[in-house]
Amino acid sequence: MEPYKLFDAEYKFTCLIWDNEPINSTDLVKLCLAELGWKKSTTYTVLRKLCKRGSLRNEEATVTSIVKKEDAQKYESQMVVEKSFNGSLPQFLTAFLGGKGISNEEAEELKRIIEEATKS
Amino acid sequence: MEPYKLFDAEYKFTCLIWDNEPINSTDLVKLCLAELGWKKSTTYTVLRKLCKRGSLRNEEATVTSIVKKEDAQKYESQMVVEKSFNGSLPQFLTAFLGGKGISNEEAEELKRIIEEATKS
DNA sequence: ACAAGAGGTCTATCTCGATAAACCAGATAG
DNA sequence: CTATCTGGTTTATCGAGATAGACCTCTTGT
Numbered sequence: 001m002e003p004y005k006l007f008d009a010e011y012k013f014t015c016l017i018w019d020n021e022p023i024n025s026t027d028l029v030k031l032c033l034a035e036l037g038w039k040k041s042t043t044y045t046v047l048r049k050l051c052k053r054g055s056l057r058n059e060e061a062t063v064t065s066i067v068k069k070e071d072a073q074k075y076e077s078q079m080v081v082e083k084s085f086n087g088s089l090p091q092f093l094t095a096f097l098g099g100k101g102i103s104n105e106e107a108e109e110l111k112r113i114i115e116e117a118t119k120s
Numbered sequence: 121m122e123p124y125k126l127f128d129a130e131y132k133f134t135c136l137i138w139d140n141e142p143i144n145s146t147d148l149v150k151l152c153l154a155e156l157g158w159k160k161s162t163t164y165t166v167l168r169k170l171c172k173r174g175s176l177r178n179e180e181a182t183v184t185s186i187v188k189k190e191d192a193q194k195y196e197s198q199m200v201v202e203k204s205f206n207g208s209l210p211q212f213l214t215a216f217l218g219g220k221g222i223s224n225e226e227a228e229e230l231k232r233i234i235e236e237a238t239k240s
Numbered sequence: 241a242c243a244a245g246a247g248g249t250c251t252a253t254c255t256c257g258a259t260a261a262a263c264c265a266g267a268t269a270g
Numbered sequence: 271c272t273a274t275c276t277g278g279t280t281t282a283t284c285g286a287g288a289t290a291g292a293c294c295t296c297t298t299g300t
Contacts (some may be wrong), residue, residue, distance in 0.1 A: 009288055026246055042289050044248060073204060073215035080200045084193060090229050095193035097237040107238040109210050111231055117217040118227040129258055146276060162259050164278060
């Protein structure tokens with residue numbers, strides 16, 4: 001399976017790691033209990049799976065990410081555009097904005113992002 | 121469950137309906153066999169589920185959609201932005217474009233869509 | 241010496257999405 | 271009048287994501 005692909009629970013889990021890495025595995029267990037209500041074995045089960053998939057690494061009880069947040073998000077965004085919008089970003093944007101408006105500030109920000117991607 | 125939410129198989133199925141409605145249910149069975157390789161019972165099972173959910177309607181063997189494509193796409197786009205991008209469209213756009221560029225034409229189109237949403 | 245904690249694995253359960261086989265009632269063509 | 275077609279329903283299987291209980295080994299503080 002693609003190391004970029006993260007299911008719902010996996011994504012929440014990996015977010016905690018991105019925000020705290022490098023993190024000791026026992027600390028991660030505590031963090032997951034606090035933030036997600038997970039038992040120890042759940043944390044280790046998911047951790048092991050994601051390590052096998054190549055998304056994370058756990059070496060000498062230190063957990064770090066191989067796949068970075070930007071990569072996972074990029075993958076996720078492209079997947080949804082592909083699957084539900086024919087691969088068309090304009091179609092996505094149209095659907096997202098559908099009807100409701102946005103502020104001038106946000107519009108400026110969006111246009112800046114587009115400019116940035118155009119001049120390459 | 122939300123009538124807007126469509127799982128993968130359901131989405132493909134509903135796409136056929138959007139493209140062909142109103143459609144006779146027996147014809148839909150044939151269409152699903154041809155396009156998705158589904159058996160008759162599969163088609164009826166999914167159809168019934170989506171009718172119960174309020175996404176589709178099947179009256180006197182005529183199938184029509186209640187939820188329209190734009191609505192489903194809007195829901196889908198907002199879900200992904202919410203769940204994976206903190207509800208931030210700029211964050212989504214940044215991730216999607218991440219690194220690679222876009223053509224001038226596409227950039228213009230995107231900016232036009234943004235303009236459209238701004239002036240309301 | 242021994243209890244407790246760190247760091248894990250193995251196996252299992254539950255739910256649910258995807259798919260289908262089997263069956264059924266009413267209309268209709270030959 | 272009976273074989274076929276239309277228009278379904280009921281029930282089941284299978285895989286996978288989400289979650290966890292039980293157990294295990296090694297180290298360390300008392």
